[in-house]
Amino acid sequence: MTMLTNQTPQALIDGLDSLLEEERAALTHGELRKLEGILARKEELFDKINALTDLETEALDTIHGKVTRNQALLGSAMQGIKAVAHRMSELRKVRKGLDVYDRSGRRASYTTTGSLKLEKRA
Template sequence: MADTNANSLLELLGDERVALKHGDFATLQQLLERKTTLMNRLLRTPIDQHTALRVRDALEKNHQLLSAAQAGILAARDRISALEAIGRGMNVYDQSGHVASVEARQGNLFRKA
């Protein structure tokens, strides 16, 4: 029974890895409940050390991918925020060293083909 649970979990972790690589967050959400169920079953049954190491390695690889995806999403969010801030104007220092606001003009930012 433990081998069946472990093999099912390893297969699911492979599917999760593919979804992470493709940024398929809908699939990740769908896999979550099944992953939780399999993990809980596996925790209640003894498994051999080799199988435990394979599961741990697969979990660690997916964790690394998930961390990289999270970092990428945060970086994209920060970049979008910076671009939006530029669109609203910016603060500069005037000749006397005081902060002055420069309003953005409509239509200044455009995309070249």
């Protein structure tokens, strides 16, 4: 992002605004691989904006709202990823076998025999 080296404060804010929109699009479209590159560019812009001494706080109000929105989207994406990981873990356990309890509370394990392929039906 060397093109932002000597830009005005408003140009830096506009660049960050645009980048936050790009981040939002990546999050809402599930393009999580793009986030790493966006994060690096965003950190660079934050550093440049934080170094400014003559910046009006009102100029950052819109940016603050977008940062908050994107943080919520990122949190939701993380919850989704954790849910998928948990579900995959449960499916692996079921493929290995099944643990059940009888009326007296004793555990019995049944191992799976046969194919471990998952059948998909329409």
